[in-house]
Amino acid sequence: MKLNKKVKEMEGAEQKIIAAARRIFQRKGMAGARMEEIANEAGINKALLHYYFRSKEKLFQVVMTEAKMQMLGRLHPILGSEASLFEKIEKFVESYISFISLNPFLPGFILHEINRHPEEMVKMMLSNDKRPNLNKFFLQVESEIRKKNIIAIQPEQLFINMLSMCVFPFVARPLLQGVMNVSDKKFSLMIEARKKEIPKFIINAIKR
Amino acid sequence: MKLNKKVKEMEGAEQKIIAAARRIFQRKGMAGARMEEIANEAGINKALLHYYFRSKEKLFQVVMTEAKMQMLGRLHPILGSEASLFEKIEKFVESYISFISLNPFLPGFILHEINRHPEEMVKMMLSNDKRPNLNKFFLQVESEIRKKNIIAIQPEQLFINMLSMCVFPFVARPLLQGVMNVSDKKFSLMIEARKKEIPKFIINAIKR
DNA sequence: TCATGGTTTAACCAAATGGTTAATTGTGCA
DNA sequence: TGCACAATTAACCATTTGGTTAAACCATGA
Numbered sequence: 001m002k003l004n005k006k007v008k009e010m011e012g013a014e015q016k017i018i019a020a021a022r023r024i025f026q027r028k029g030m031a032g033a034r035m036e037e038i039a040n041e042a043g044i045n046k047a048l049l050h051y052y053f054r055s056k057e058k059l060f061q062v063v064m065t066e067a068k069m070q071m072l073g074r075l076h077p078i079l080g081s082e083a084s085l086f087e088k089i090e091k092f093v094e095s096y097i098s099f100i101s102l103n104p105f106l107p108g109f110i111l112h113e114i115n116r117h118p119e120e121m122v123k124m125m126l127s128n129d130k131r132p133n134l135n136k137f138f139l140q141v142e143s144e145i146r147k148k149n150i151i152a153i154q155p156e157q158l159f160i161n162m163l164s165m166c167v168f169p170f171v172a173r174p175l176l177q178g179v180m181n182v183s184d185k186k187f188s189l190m191i192e193a194r195k196k197e198i199p200k201f202i203i204n205a206i207k208r
Numbered sequence: 209m210k211l212n213k214k215v216k217e218m219e220g221a222e223q224k225i226i227a228a229a230r231r232i233f234q235r236k237g238m239a240g241a242r243m244e245e246i247a248n249e250a251g252i253n254k255a256l257l258h259y260y261f262r263s264k265e266k267l268f269q270v271v272m273t274e275a276k277m278q279m280l281g282r283l284h285p286i287l288g289s290e291a292s293l294f295e296k297i298e299k300f301v302e303s304y305i306s307f308i309s310l311n312p313f314l315p316g317f318i319l320h321e322i323n324r325h326p327e328e329m330v331k332m333m334l335s336n337d338k339r340p341n342l343n344k345f346f347l348q349v350e351s352e353i354r355k356k357n358i359i360a361i362q363p364e365q366l367f368i369n370m371l372s373m374c375v376f377p378f379v380a381r382p383l384l385q386g387v388m389n390v391s392d393k394k395f396s397l398m399i400e401a402r403k404k405e406i407p408k409f410i411i412n413a414i415k416r
Numbered sequence: 417t418c419a420t421g422g423t424t425t426a427a428c429c430a431a432a433t434g435g436t437t438a439a440t441t442g443t444g445c446a
Numbered sequence: 447t448g449c450a451c452a453a454t455t456a457a458c459c460a461t462t463t464g465g466t467t468a469a470a471c472c473a474t475g476a
Contacts, residue, residue, distance in 0.1 A: 013453075028324060032239035035434060045455050050435060072387070105323065112320045114382050115313065116236060122386040132387055151412070156388050156398060157405050163384075164376035165369050171379065172371070174322050178330040179280070179340055180364050190364060197365050204359070205413035221423080243464060253425050258465060 014052050016042045018062060025063045026105035029112050030056075067110055068125050074099060075132040085144050088137070089162065090199040096166045097195050108171045134159060150206040158206065165198045222260050224250045226270060233271045234313035237320050238264075275318055276333050282307060283340035293352050296345070297370065298407040304374045305403050316379045342367060358414040366414065373406045 020042035024033045035056055039046040053059040078092045100107060114121045125131075138155035145152050169176060169191060177187050228250035232241045243264055247254040261267040286300045308315060322329045333339075346363035353360050377384060377399060385395050 029237060029239060029320065031237060032324065034432090036432095046434090047436080047456085048454060051453075054435090056434065075387070108319060108323050111316060111379050111383065112237065115316050115379075116240065118382040122382050125383070126386050134388060153405070153409075154398070154401070156390065157402065157409075159388065160377055160384060160398075160402075161373050161406075161409060163380070164372040167380070168372035168376040169368055171319050171323075172375070174326040174330050175319065175333070176368060176371075178334050179283070180342060180367065182364065190362070190368075193362070194365065194368075197361070198369075201361075201365075201369060201413045205409045242462090244462095254464090255426085255466080256424060259423075262465090264464065 013042075013044060013048065016044065017049060017052055017059070018066075021059050021063050022066075025060060026067075026103075026109040029109065030060050030116070033060075064110070064113060064121075065124075067106055070099070070103070071106060071110055072125065072132045075134065079137040080133055085140050085150070086199075086203055088140075089202055093162065093166055093198045093202075094195045096163075097191065097198075100167065100170050101191060104170050104173070107167045111171065148208060151208055153206055158202075161205075162198070162202060165194070165201070169194070221250075221252060221256065224252070225257060225260055225267070226274075229267050229271050230274075233268060234275075234311075234317040237317065238268050238324070241268075272318070272321060272329075273332075275314055278307070278311070279314060279318055280333065280340045283342065287345040288341055293348050293358070294407075294411055296348070297410055301370065301374055301406045301410075302403045304371075305399065305406075308375065308378050309399060312378050312381070315375045319379065356416060359416055361414055366410075369413075370406070370410060373402070373409070377402065 017038070020038050021033075024038045024041055033056075035049055036046050038059070039049050042049075049059065053062065074096060078095060079088060081088065081091075083091060114125075134155075137159070141150070141153070141155035141158055144150045173187065176182070177184070182190070225246070228246050229241075232246045232249055241264075243257055244254050246267070247257050250257075257267065261270065282304060286303060287296060289296065289299075291299060322333075342363075345367070349358070349361070349363035349366055352358045381395065384390070385392070390398070
């Protein structure tokens, strides 16, 4: 092995391929992506893709696994923490939107592929190492309800609402901009503002 | 022309094709759909697809145009009506969720394809006949804010929140069910409940 | 009844596409 | 220096896929 070949360049090809595959797969989906396109994007020959990753499916799995880990891995650390409910909501929204802002095509990619093969995808997603645990969060919501700190709401509904408001704007960005007639710039500002607006909105909605 | 051949069967083939194309395109997207698959689904020969619709692209446009009209056409009638703001929110959520419940793959389909060709899709979407007009709704929100009936909120943010909570659960259904460990049955019930829960949630959030 | 023209199909075609192969290049080590 | 082996590529292959064609089918109206 050529471990001495400057390490950064050592995995240069492999990393370049994954980065390229990420970009292409995320924008076009598994079915819409072309192996040659990924090769070009990575600045290498098509055969080299198959040298590193045996098939399109394999390469796709790498990108998808990574994507799911990033999207789901962020749930537990925050929602399972010891923070208060309101703090948790603030932290979660802020952190989730920040992350997606850096990977705006990630949610759409995952959602599309999951709809294409729901069974396998979800199975793979859950079995795969640590399934995000929302129990702590759910129990906390119920506890706050009992203590009359917030109104009665199904914890699952609250979670869906929170996630919806964080993720949907990215999935529907071009549509929303079109319908509301909003420039790229303004939309980005609105996204930024949502980091504070959504928690305010949610807390208002459930606070007694 | 054989206008005498029982009219219902007259457009039988064409309608069967569109229905089949709808199902396939909505689940797999333009790139993932196969013309032969659509033909089979419609119970006809592949060549007949090209007889009625010249190309995959043409057939896709038919399905997509119809889809966009259904999704966007519902915005204006309700949000542009004369109802009060709270009534409007209740009506909109109820009606939108009801509609999507009947076409659960529609939103994911549109969103995926729009991300694939943002420019053209949005252009086509807006130029195409009547662009949904949210002005009335936005003005109404601002008016209610001035009257101190609701808290200060950017109308666009309110709109995004409302739409997110309505649509996202459908786009992310398998994922949400997996993460929250919820059965099909229970999830459907939760969706049904959201018709009332979302308006309550929103109104709580903005009411003074 | 049979000619006409819309409808439907089987067979076919060319381009695209995922994947393979064999040869070439490059690099570290003995 | 040159060998062994990893990295890289051009050329190639088989299959899939959107699309075409020519023939068959079938309802209608003269």
